[in-house]
Amino acid sequence: MDSLRGQLAVGVQWDTEVSSVDSGEQRVCQVYCAAVPVAYAPGTTTDQWEPLARLVLRGCYESTLLVAALKAVERGAREKVYLTLVGGGVFGNDEQWIVDAIKDSITSLESKFDRRLPIDIIIMAAPRLLAMLFASSASCSDDLVDGRHLGAGSKWFEDTFGFSERAGGSNMHATVHRNVELHKRTDGVLELRSKPLGKRYEVGRFDTPSLAELRSATSKNRPPEIPGVRPPHKEITIQNIVADVRDLHRDPANDGAVFQVASQFNCLEMPGMNTTPEEGITNYIHDHTQGPACALECAPGTLFRNYFVKVMNNGTAGVIDVCDVKSGAGLGQYDKKQLDGLQGLGEALDNRRNRYWTMKNGGSVADLKKRLEGLSKSTIDELTTKITVGVQKDTQVSSVSDRVQKVTQVYCSALPVGYFPNTSSADWEPFARLVLNSLYESTLLVAEREAQRRGRTKVFLTHVGGGVFGNDQKWIVDAIEKAVWSVFLRGNSGKLDVYIVNYNSVPRIYEELVDRLILSLQPRFRIPSVGDSLNLWSNTRGKALQESYDHFIQRPEAFPQHVAALHPLITSVREERERLGYPQEGLKADRECLTLQFRVVFAVASNRTGKDCSHVRVASTKQTCLQEFYQLITTAAKMKLKHRQMVEDPIIRWVLREREENLVIIPLEALAPGEALLRAPPFKVLAPQRAKHWTNLIREVMSSGRPPSL
Template sequence: MKNLSSFLFLSSSPITQECFIIANSCRLFRKGMGSMCAKRSTWFEEIFGFPEHKCTYEQVRSQFRLDQNDTVLTSLAINCGRSFYIGKFETPSVEELQSRLPSTKNPEQARARLSFFHISADVSDLHKNPNNYGAVIQAASQFNCLEMVSPHVTPRDGITDYISDRTQGPACALACPAATLYRNYFANGTGQGDEQIDCLKDAGDVMGNQDNKYWIMKNGYALPTSAAKMKELGARLRSQMDTRPSDYHSTLAKLRVGVQWNTEVGGSAGESSSSKTGRRKGPQCVTQVYCSALPIAYTNTIESIADIEPLARMVLDATYDATLGVAAILSIERKQRVNVFLTKVGGGVFGNRDEWITDAIKKSLQKYSFYRLNVFLVHYGSPPLHFLEQLEEIR
């Protein structure tokens, strides 16, 4: 495992019953029924100048102005007045990202080599580290590019309570709070209060989900509707992989991820960050890629894990392909190596098998092996032995 002294480790456990209790307590505080979450609720006010939990969705929207083609967010609150560089947000598909890359290797690319390492680190510190300026950081989210603690939480509940969820995805979202506010309140012009982003929809349309209702999307969670439907879809996808792999990969290519390009970490626009090369003007910026996996552990409608495995693997393959695709695009544009930090999307509480995750990472590393990428798989503690065995480091 690569020893990087600048990467600090902070233990972070998956969502447990305790997390749900904390989240519920925060909602009770909003109604004036407790003070337990008072400190937890102050981060939003400290950054943006007013308490989110005292405002309606529409009132929060009215406290901000977007400038420079929606890449700069300014708080209009009397106690703030700060501007934040949020960068461009979009939801490209795997095939759209692929179309931005050269179809053939140029001489420079032919000499390039991807590197891969396991590291133990706190993702918040990775965002702040000046040596990671311009890095690509994969963030586990729901299919709406937000961080709902359960399928019952909506964008209208806001983002303040993200701090109660000590997992990787919310930590990434809070590392770039202005961009997260944008995705919740302003994405697609009106925000996600009434109509949410669905990064699985286009692939679902190809699979016939609109007519067959294999799953429903509830606040970013793709929930299977019945064991029979998932069994039917699983058999169909498995047959495609065996007999018509081009059809399978064509469907996979329709999956989308959320990309927050070159977005500000933490403080206000205009702050400087230091690096090995000296003082850098402007804020610390990274590119975040918001990805989801199937929430297998959130449903009791599956008779066999084998029935949902083909769809789950497809989603994971697309997730890692898209993340390295984003990094490859930046490497080509900048003509330099790009740091990429991956996480175990779908692991832990979501119930995706480690084998599916490692297989998806392997495929993406192979596909992008001739790009100038420094890829790190982030672990929260010592990397499990089977991850080290299945994913050997590439130096």
């Protein structure tokens, strides 16, 4: 059969231009394949077609993967390959034939490349077929059980723990408990010992805290307030990175870091809703997404969550005691006994009676006709606190062999929006946003807890809910932004370095998110006195000013008059942030609000000289408002010119004449009469809702010749 399959040919269009992209800079490689047209011969049976159809399908998929692998070797970098269901639909090839062809092709290539395929395989298929692809067969033969005919990629379990997970047949729990011992040290840390290898692994501690519990725990650990002494301020840095999560786990610089890991609500990596914990963790190796990759980096912790976790009746993880360690009875997750991160939320909503959703192997299936809607902001926040995440604290990175490297992993799940293509994302949005808001804040609070212990902690966030889960990117970005603000405004003293991990490149929406947060997360902002240089933006782009402004707090008369006039504006900003869902409790309403810098107040002016524009200084609570004002104005002008209409509005004419490069924007706190203006960095993101406000302010300035009222 192999020799016959080797005679099949496919068409390869190397580096062909994508004509639908206007720039002409997009090129791809296309592999043209044909399957046997089973349905085109109604006088025959599928049994008659099966041997030939399977042969052709295997040739198509293996050829496609080989083309991708060759491209990767040629470029010296990983390649993405998108597989479609060749032979499906009107061609009538059985789905199982297609699934088997893909699985066999992957296994074949793994052996050729020593289990290190230099490609990322994306299968364009419904979740049901993905489950068929990666779930173990219930009718495995004895030959498959002993591992002799398993794909080479499946040997990672044997290499790590010294035995095959399938060695005892279908009862993998018994096999693992027979070959692995659980130990609990006097300090409470859990260890697993592989009997075949005589090797110990640190599992660390595992629990499933709710957001409410994490908020309470971090609040209790705040340093005590001392009269007359300002507590240490919160410091958060944030940046996008492009990296492989496996490399990040292994990096010595990330020892002790916190990693957010996408999983199911049972803290395991199920490829489909029909996969159960009884099918083990060996097949995680075939899923090249970041969740399973993180789980395999800390394989002992993953083994623990599947086979040794103590599952309580409320769907949380219980504390393992000495009796549990000795007997091992009842430990581990099973089809009918699993962790459930949504159980607390379900109890709050009486989901057992209302049946808003059902839980199946860690996946949430929502009945969207009964979705949550019409809830108040306080109720939504209360519901958010009921969701739990899995925290594997100080767990060993088993892929590192020359030292003991430990990290903390936070296992989170979003709603599987993409698993239900017949339901619109708009119907999912309220429930999906609630879950995303909870899991991102929980992850940052876990990192905050570590920062309180260590002084400073790195936390790596991922795009949980993206990809096949189908959550809108904006929901994810909004959840990250809200979580960062929530943790920042809680005022604890831990220092966090937040990294958003991206694959291949940074999406624009994440670049804009980080730009916004960098500008707004300035823990202290020194008010320049008259005569200070106005080089604030040129010297501090992308980092917070470190100078304190305590002496101004102690001497209120040191505040310039124009800064004192900003207090009403600060109050309105706080009210707006409350409406947006950013808690403002604990913030004072006096001059200290200016030191917190949750939104900087800016001035804008013309860079030219001239009696009609030199006095233009517009106050705003957001630097980026001017860019939106400028773009909307110029767009309106272009539309008028296109239709040969006169541009009569003086504001539009003024902006068009000045151009963007002639406008500057600086902190209003830095302005004093007679001081020169400093050119600011390029403008950034848009804020459409502020355009009318800007127009009115500039009209006021141009008509009165005075700075606008605040």
